[in-house]
Amino acid sequence: MKLCVINGDGIGREVVPQAVRVLRRLLPDLQTVDAEAGWDTFRQQGTALPAATLAAARDCGAVLFGAVSSPAYPVAGYRSPIVQLRRELGCHANVRPTLSLPGCGAAGGIDLLIVRENTEDLYVGEEQSDGDTATAIKRITRAASRRVAETAFRLAQDGGRRRVTIVHKANIMPLTDGLFRDAARAVAADYPQIAVDELLVDTAALKLAQAAQGFDVLLAPNLYGDILSDLAAAFGGGLGVAASLNLGAEAAIAEPVHGSAPDIAGRGIANPVASLLSLALLLRHWWARPTLAATLEQAVRRTLGDGIATPDLGGDAGTAAFCDAVLARL
Amino acid sequence: MKLCVINGDGIGREVVPQAVRVLRRLLPDLQTVDAEAGWDTFRQQGTALPAATLAAARDCGAVLFGAVSSPAYPVAGYRSPIVQLRRELGCHANVRPTLSLPGCGAAGGIDLLIVRENTEDLYVGEEQSDGDTATAIKRITRAASRRVAETAFRLAQDGGRRRVTIVHKANIMPLTDGLFRDAARAVAADYPQIAVDELLVDTAALKLAQAAQGFDVLLAPNLYGDILSDLAAAFGGGLGVAASLNLGAEAAIAEPVHGSAPDIAGRGIANPVASLLSLALLLRHWWARPTLAATLEQAVRRTLGDGIATPDLGGDAGTAAFCDAVLARL
Ligand SMILES: CC(C)[C@H](C(=O)O)[C@@H](O)C(=O)O
Ligand SMILES: CC(C)[C@H](C(=O)O)[C@@H](O)C(=O)O
Numbered sequence: 050m051k052l053c054v055i056n057g058d059g060i061g062r063e064v065v066p067q068a069v070r071v072l073r074r075l076l077p078d079l080q081t082v083d084a085e086a087g088w089d090t091f092r093q094q095g096t097a098l099p100a101a102t103l104a105a106a107r108d109c110g111a112v113l114f115g116a117v118s119s120p121a122y123p124v125a126g127y128r129s130p131i132v133q134l135r136r137e138l139g140c141h142a143n144v145r146p147t148l149s150l151p152g153c154g155a156a157g158g159i160d161l162l163i164v165r166e167n168t169e170d171l172y173v174g175e176e177q178s179d180g181d182t183a184t185a186i187k188r189i190t191r192a193a194s195r196r197v198a199e200t201a202f203r204l205a206q207d208g209g210r211r212r213v214t215i216v217h218k219a220n221i222m223p224l225t226d227g228l229f230r231d232a233a234r235a236v237a238a239d240y241p242q243i244a245v246d247e248l249l250v251d252t253a254a255l256k257l258a259q260a261a262q263g264f265d266v267l268l269a270p271n272l273y274g275d276i277l278s279d280l281a282a283a284f285g286g287g288l289g290v291a292a293s294l295n296l297g298a299e300a301a302i303a304e305p306v307h308g309s310a311p312d313i314a315g316r317g318i319a320n321p322v323a324s325l326l327s328l329a330l331l332l333r334h335w336w337a338r339p340t341l342a343a344t345l346e347q348a349v350r351r352t353l354g355d356g357i358a359t360p361d362l363g364g365d366a367g368t369a370a371f372c373d374a375v376l377a378r379l
Numbered sequence: 380m381k382l383c384v385i386n387g388d389g390i391g392r393e394v395v396p397q398a399v400r401v402l403r404r405l406l407p408d409l410q411t412v413d414a415e416a417g418w419d420t421f422r423q424q425g426t427a428l429p430a431a432t433l434a435a436a437r438d439c440g441a442v443l444f445g446a447v448s449s450p451a452y453p454v455a456g457y458r459s460p461i462v463q464l465r466r467e468l469g470c471h472a473n474v475r476p477t478l479s480l481p482g483c484g485a486a487g488g489i490d491l492l493i494v495r496e497n498t499e500d501l502y503v504g505e506e507q508s509d510g511d512t513a514t515a516i517k518r519i520t521r522a523a524s525r526r527v528a529e530t531a532f533r534l535a536q537d538g539g540r541r542r543v544t545i546v547h548k549a550n551i552m553p554l555t556d557g558l559f560r561d562a563a564r565a566v567a568a569d570y571p572q573i574a575v576d577e578l579l580v581d582t583a584a585l586k587l588a589q590a591a592q593g594f595d596v597l598l599a600p601n602l603y604g605d606i607l608s609d610l611a612a613a614f615g616g617g618l619g620v621a622a623s624l625n626l627g628a629e630a631a632i633a634e635p636v637h638g639s640a641p642d643i644a645g646r647g648i649a650n651p652v653a654s655l656l657s658l659a660l661l662l663r664h665w666w667a668r669p670t671l672a673a674t675l676e677q678a679v680r681r682t683l684g685d686g687i688a689t690p691d692l693g694g695d696a697g698t699a700a701f702c703d704a705v706l707a708r709l
Contacts, residue, residue, distance in 0.1 A: 123553040132551070171517065176554035181522070183555040187501065187515040218602070221462070223453040224506035225513040251609035258588055258613035272548070276606060279581035283588035 050336060051080045053109035055102065057087040057130075059309025060319035061115025067372040068324035069113065074379055075332070075341045082109055086130040087117035087309070098130035103137055111335055112138070112302040113328065116309040128174075131304065135167050140295035140302055141193060142200040143167040143271075144330060145278040147261065150322075151354040153286025153362055161264040162210070163281060164201035165274025166229070167295055169193050172271045189225040189270060194232035200296060201233075201268040202240045204334070213237065215247040216269035216277065229270050250277070257281055282306060289320030289361040294330035301335035303327035317367045320359040325349050325375065348378040380666060381410045383439035385432065387417040387460075389639025390649035391445025397702040398654035399443065404709055405662070405671045412439055416460040417447035417639075428460035433467055441665055442468070442632040443658065446639040458504075461634065465497050470625035470632055471523060472530040473497040473601075474660060475608040477591065480652075481684035483616025483692055491594040492540070493611060494531035495604025496559070497625055499523050502601045519555040519600060524562035530626060531563075531598040532570045534664070543567065545577040546599035546607065559600050580607070587611055612636060619650030619691040624660035631665035633657035647697045650689040655679050655705065678708040 054069055056062040073079055084102040091097040097117065106112045117130055135143070143165040149155045175186040198215075205213055215233045217226035230247060237245040248256065250273045257264065257277060261284040269277060282291035291306035305323030313319060326349060333342035352374045358364025359371055366374065384399055386392040403409055414432040421427040427447065436442045447460055465473070473495040479485045505516040528545075535543055545563045547556035560577060567575040578586065580603045587594065587607065591614040599607060612621035621636035635653030643649060656679060663672035682704045688694025689701055696704065 119550050121549075123549075123557060129550065171548075172551055174551075176552060178554040178558060182518065182520045183558045184519075185517040185552050185555040187517055189513050189515075191511045218501075218605075219451075219453075220449050220459065221502055221504075222506060222515050224508040225515040227453060228508060228513045251606050254584065254606050254610040255613050255618065258610055259617070273606075275548075275581050276584050276603075280584040280588055280610065283585050287589070288585065 050076055050078060051082065051109040051111065053084050053106045053112040054081045055084050055086050055112060055114045057115040057117040057309060058089055059116060059118055059311050059314035061087070061117065061309055063314070063317060063319045063368050064305065064321040064324045065113055065115040067321045067368050068328055071325060071345070071372050071375055072328050074376055075345060086114070086134070088119060091127055095126060097127055098133050103134070106134060106138060106300065110300050111331055112300065113324065113331070114302050114304045115324070116305065116307060118309040118311060132172060134302060135295050138297055138300035138302065140297040140300060141166070141168055142197045142296045143274060143293055144204065144296055144334065145281070145291070145293045145306065146330070147281040147285035147291070150286050150290055150350060152356060152358050153290055153353065155286040156261060156284050158262040159284055161261060161267065161281060162204065162208070163267045163269065163274055163278045164197060164204065165269050165278060166193055166197040166271045170271035187225055189228050191228060191232045194229045195236055198233040198236035198268060201266055202236055202243060205243050205266045206240060210243070210265045212244040212246065212265040214253070214264060214267050215245065216250050216253045216267055216273050217247065218250050220249060226270065233268055253277060254280060257284070278306065287361065288323070289359065290322040290326065292323050292326035292330055294327060294334055296334055301331055303331040317369065318360050319368050320361050321368050321372055322349055322353070344379060348375045351378045380406055380408060381412065381439040381441065383414050383436045383442040384411045385414050385416050385442060385444045387445040387447040387639060388419055389446060389448055389641050389644035391417070391447065391639055393644070393647060393649045393698050394635065394651040394654045395443055395445040397651045397698050398658055401655060401675070401702050401705055402658050404706055405675060416444070416464070418449060421457055425456060427457055428463050433464070436464060436468060436630065440630050441661055442630065443654070443661070444632050444634045445654070446635060446637060448639040448641060462502060464632060465625050468627055468630035468632065470627035470630060471496070471498050472527045472626045473604060473623055474534065474626055474664065475611070475621070475623045475636065476660070477611040477615035477621070480616050480620055480680060482686060482688050483620055483683065485616040486591060486614050488592040489614055491591060491597065491611060492534065492538070493597045493599065493604055493608045494527060494534065495599050495608060496523055496527040496601045500601035517555055519558050521558060521562045524559045525566055528563040528566035528598060531596055532566055532573060535573050535596045536570060540573070540595045542574040542576065542595040544583070544594060544597050545575065546580050546583045546597055546603050547577065548580050550579060556600065563598055583607060584610060587614070608636065617691065618653070619689065620652040620656065622653050622656035622660055624657060624664055626664055631661055633661040647699065648690050649698050650691050651698050651702055652679055652683070674709060678705045681708045
């Protein structure tokens with residue numbers, strides 16, 4: 050098994066190596082290939098995603114992507130490496146679970162999965178401006194909508210889940226969001242045992258905030274999925290524990306949802322849980338090792354349950370000490 | 380003083396007349412002009428916003444718009460009457476406060492104001508589709524961005540507020556969201572006593588969920604404002620109490636954020652608080668009657684504080700009984 054390891058910037062350099070250390074215990078034959086991406090890479094090489102990194106990611110198929118810093122204002126030649134990587138590797142679905150974990154201040158009883166389309170919508174990067182009027186293209190295709198819906202329903206079925214909620218704003222965008230909704234409903238017809246319903250994105254945000262417990266799978270276009278998954282993270286213990294997997298036919302990228310957190314970088318206190326749980330998603334959905342995935346998830350859960358936590362969760366464990374504790378519970 | 384009264388559909392027909400009854404006590408000389416809009420109107424007249432309604436709204440300047448039902452699937456000729464009305468009347472800003480009200484299960488200490496651009500973004504309604512690929516235009520102009528930012532900073536100043544947070548996703552949309560952000564920052568320069576900062580929309584959703592108390596004014600493009608204001612409503616006691624004012628140079632539309640709620644329509648139990656507080660916004664920001672606005676807000680607050688509430692808030696008061704209680708406290 051091969052894993053392309055991209056630390057990125059800031060705390061990516063701390064959580065990723067520690068999470069990989071834990072993974073090695075589960076997969077003793079793991080081969081890793083280190084690759085570069087991010088803001089420092091951009092400053093050194095003029096690109097945030099070097100060709101060598103893309104080649105290594107393609108070759109390995111499985112990737113762990115830490116976090117990258119990005120400029121607050123447009124910088125000529127800079128493009129978001131994670132957005133590029135998702136598209137280049139054909140990772141059409143972004144899978145983001147939110148779980149009630151112990152010791153995280155999370156609300157109880159939450160076990161939801163957001164499946165976010167990962168290649169189009171406003172993320173196609175087609176913008177124009179004359180300085181006073183700017184336009185961006187939101188593109189939705191039936192093919193990409195179908196594909197991500199198929200992933201959502203398949204994951205729902207495999208995970209013993211009962212309901213998929215399609216998120217859209219088709220009252221305002223009947224053609225684009227309507228296409229997403231209709232493509233998803235067509236896929237739903239192939240899964241008669243899974244209930245399907247739909248919510249406007251504004252209502253979905255409200256209901257998530259009122260009772261995230263009421264959700265099972267949420268299926269959303271790219272931008273709504275971006276917003277709702279950060280929101281859901283608030284109810285599952287925050288960004289320090291929010292995991293994601295970018296999933297495609299030829300590659301998968303495990304990606305903690307958090308950013309590079311320059312404010313705490315370099316101090317060895319960043320929370321590795323998001324990276325660990327992202328690797329568990331990779332084990333389950335890419336490497337088809339559900340037992341190992343569950344073992345890792347259980348160990349993380351028991352560590353947190355035993356009151357061991359990094360400072361973001363009110364504990365005093367460092368990144369390495371937390372991972373030691375997870376290793377001791379594997 | 381003239382008010383164009385548009386009940387709309389469903390519970391709009393219950394909360395609006397009751398709220399107007401309360402307003403009459405504060406403004407004994409109030410003249411009202413009833414006008415039609417919504418789904419029933421569309422079915423009867425082939426348009427959801429008849430020309431006569433638009434003319435009445437223009438003539439009055441001040442409008443109370445209840446709620447309308449809209450079709451789940453596109454219907455030929457149907458366009459959202461509220462979106463049309465906002466644009467036709469030039470109501471460039473949508474002002475949505477969230478407050479910790481008593482008796483609403485609201486988190487304590489919240490007093491934030493979302494100011495949402497109200498005329499452009501993906502709401503321009505420019506979509507195309509060949510059935511397999513659909514595109515929508517997101518349009519951001521410097522003029523509209525400036526205008527709504529000016530409203531946000533002016534309201535911040537007038538309301539004794541200290542900070543405006545610009546919401547965008549300029550890391551993905553540097554030209555459109557970047558233009559919004561830059562136009563807002565240019566306006567901020569005219570208000571040196573008000574702090575300005577910015578947040579990505581996904582982070583804003585997360586932080587609102589974690590600590591809505593930390594926010595003062597949020598300034599957002601149309602769609603993000605739509606999502607974030609519904610989200611904020613969750614922390615301020617829900618949609619039953621969420622008020623808004625669509626504000627322009629020539630007209631203002633008071634609009635409860637909730638929908639037509641067909642599930643409870645016709646039973647006389649809908650919550651009139653959102654309509655009452657929307658009228659308070661109209662009194663303060665359009666009719667320049669801040670004392671009357673405060674009187675109305677205080678009466679609503681005291682009613683709720685005395686444990687009188689409609690069923691959505693766990694009480695057993697009907698719409699009319701709640702308004703009687705408010706009148707008794709004016
Ligand atoms: C960093 C940014 C490009 C990214 C996104 O918008 O997809 C992030 O917010 C995420 O959710 O992974
Ligand atoms: C009903 C709909 C058109 C409207 C909007 O999206 O603006 C509503 O959600 C709102 O926030 O007032």
